[in-house]
Amino acid sequence: MECQSCVYISAVFDLTEHPSRLLSVLNAMEHFKLAIGVLGVTGCGSSSLINALLGLTDGAEGSAPTGITETTKEPVAYSHPTLPNVVLWDLPGVGAIGGLSSLSSAEVPAVPNPCDVYILLCPLRLTHDCLNLLQSLQALGKECYLVLSKMDQVDEEDLKEVKGWSEKAVEQLGLHRAVFLVSALQPEGMDLPKLKDTLCSALPHHRRVALASYVPKLLEQNVQKRPDLCKTM
Numbered sequence: 001m002e003c004q005s006c007v008y009i010s011a012v013f014d015l016t017e018h019p020s021r022l023l024s025v026l027n028a029m030e031h032f033k034l035a036i037g038v039l040g041v042t043g044c045g046s047s048s049l050i051n052a053l054l055g056l057t058d059g060a061e062g063s064a065p066t067g068i069t070e071t072t073k074e075p076v077a078y079s080h081p082t083l084p085n086v087v088l089w090d091l092p093g094v095g096a097i098g099g100l101s102s103l104s105s106a107e108v109p110a111v112p113n114p115c116d117v118y119i120l121l122c123p124l125r126l127t128h129d130c131l132n133l134l135q136s137l138q139a140l141g142k143e144c145y146l147v148l149s150k151m152d153q154v155d156e157e158d159l160k161e162v163k164g165w166s167e168k169a170v171e172q173l174g175l176h177r178a179v180f181l182v183s184a185l186q187p188e189g190m191d192l193p194k195l196k197d198t199l200c201s202a203l204p205h206h207r208r209v210a211l212a213s214y215v216p217k218l219l220e221q222n223v224q225k226r227p228d229l230c231k232t233m
Contacts, residue, residue, distance in 0.1 A: 033086065034086050034117065041121075041129070045149040048149075048184035054078060055081060064078060076089070078090065116206060117206050118143070118145070124148065124149075126170070126179070131173060134177070143209070147181075148163070148166060148179060163181055166179040182195065
């Protein structure tokens, strides 16, 4: 947790009262699971990416169902086999009705608890709707990884140009995001290994940020505020 959050917690909450409640808070922190949501338009290949990140092949036991039609109609959570405190959420395709740009911040994401980090998939090319959703997630303070899927359909000599154009388009919005190219037909090819490494390296940071937001809310529910502070509020 960040130092500022620790200072805030010790200043606002009376941690000497109700030790059992404090113990439950500490236990919840210890078992906190980082939620990573994978989303994009219907048919973008999010389920296949989930399987690749889990180290599973499509159709394997425990894998996310895939198909040419929409297979994910409700958010589904998948625990990572080697990262016990990480959960990948396979989110339903957004933008099937009205386009991504019509999505309100309250509808991103449609999971029981909003995810801490997102992976946004755009099939083949970066669209205006994808950029709108990227900006919406940014406005919510959510870290987002940008992935172009189905890149096996793009000529190999054009891949570098597509990636460069996409990163430039994102930069013009004032955002600095690397763009990863992936293909379900090449589960260990293109930029997927780089995406895995980048995500794994950033997990401690993502966890600190998520806990800094999660812990004060947890304390609000379980631990009383300091009496002297309550009198001034």
